[in-house]
Amino acid sequence: MNGKRQFREPGEETRAKMSAKKAGCNNPNYGMPRSTDTKKAISDALKAYWENIPSKNNNQNNNNA
16 A cells, blocks of 8 residues: 555544544634635545545455546
8 A cells, every 4th residue: 555545435444533633622723713725725636636536445356446
């Protein structure tokens, strides 16, 4: 495994770890207000990023990818 995200959905254990690590004042952006322009730029960048990551299929019999 190369360390990069391969699918959109992380496992339950990973989700719990991510949630605990970034909760409340542990969040690196806690208490930092964002301007409307900044929010739009972040939104546009994330939309472009997620367009290139495939969804994980429930039926993983096709391993030719």
